[in-house]
Amino acid sequence: MIERERGVALWRQIEERLAEDIAAGVYASGSRLPTEPELAARFGVNRHTLRRAMSELEKRGVVRVEQGRGSFVQEHVLDYFVGRRTRFSEIVSRQNRRPGGRLLRAAEEAAPAAVARDLKIPAGAAVHRLTTLSEVDGRPMTVSDHYFPKARFPDLIGVYADTGSITKALTRLGVGNYERKWTRVLARMPDAEEAEHLKLSRNRPVLVTEALNVDAEGGPVEYGISRFAADRTQIVFGSETG
């Protein structure tokens, strides 16, 4: 179940194991976990060791520990539906959650090679890069980088500042309709900044989507990279009845 001398501390192995059990539904959302002595006995460790694991889980927002009462599963999972025309606020509010967010950064940069290729601009051409943090019920949901070709949208940052929304800014710039041409999904461990913004442990994976949005004529409009806390998010493609 848990192994010693593997280069990973026992409390960390227990932390992962409990997080998996919770994610797998062994312990339902909101339900009470076994007591600390019980869990310590099950893993064959001291209660201190188990408590260290619980403490980390609490930091991550996976469990909630209450003195004299017990420990409880505190879970929020969000299905992030991706279709051709999904917009963040729709996705969230359709699940009766409250969307939010803020701009972390806006700058003009030379396009990285992969971005330039997909936006069909010369390598190193100027792009606007907007970095945003999206929230659901006040909890961080995704950190995204949005790249726009500067040649096509010279004043995008100014218009964004007026409207406060990427969709609205694009509408005002003449791109009322855009759709997702493709989406690439990968998973990896977060870097320090991502972990910080997502309030995530560095030992829990992030789901990353890279997507290209195109206008009605198929012209590239935006290249986006979004990072989600995998513990709190599933990404769903296709039907929304899944």
Added chain:
Amino acid sequence: MIERERGVALWRQIEERLAEDIAAGVYASGSRLPTEPELAARFGVNRHTLRRAMSELEKRGVVRVEQGRGSFVQEHVLDYFVGRRTRFSEIVSRQNRRPGGRLLRAAEEAAPAAVARDLKIPAGAAVHRLTTLSEVDGRPMTVSDHYFPKARFPDLIGVYADTGSITKALTRLGVGNYERKWTRVLARMPDAEEAEHLKLSRNRPVLVTEALNVDAEGGPVEYGISRFAADRTQIVFGSETG
């Protein structure tokens, strides 16, 4: 960069960090890594500690260490394209890789709740469950569970034994055309069995897809769960020119 007192041994943090750098392209596939003293200096650790990390990476097949020459990146990444009618063998061979695989398990079971719901059969009804391991160039690519309603395909396992392919077995059972209705993507840390089959460290994430395949009339045919080593795989939805 690397942190002490995090419950994870330094050599393991360095192992993860180098694996990430390699996955992110900081060190190109096949290129030479900095020397051990250089890397040890960069991470601020003793060379012994760094060598422990390299040794683990070599075990995982991520790097290749050659005495007197240096250490080299040994990596393979695969884009796993998902469309409505994608078949594993196509995806792989289109990238000039050699597909392969074998059956790990075939059994009749009571359907788990989520599977039953999506297959639209009563909770606990009988399903066939085929567990397969797919390989690319002889390296493990994905471990999958395929669930089929037994009521509709009573002899699926026998037919599969004859044909050796799920697609062919379904064709012979009268489902020549099926397509992917939706796909759910998530990421998590692997369990012991998954890590074993995928030849993956338990500290590297797996990408998991859950998908429902339906026939031409929209009737559920198969519920599939596939697990990929995230270090070696990206999943792409939509256009195949990305």
Added chain:
DNA sequence: ACTGATTTGTGCGTATGTATC
């Protein structure tokens, strides 16, 4: 309001593993 049982919170001493020099 009190009591006892249960459960989490905290302190301390000790042994062992990890990493450095």
Added chain:
DNA sequence: TGATACATACGCACAAATCAG
């Protein structure tokens, strides 16, 4: 290799919060 420093893990004891009677 041996000495040193520190994180990890254990065992025991007791304090604090909660709840049922």
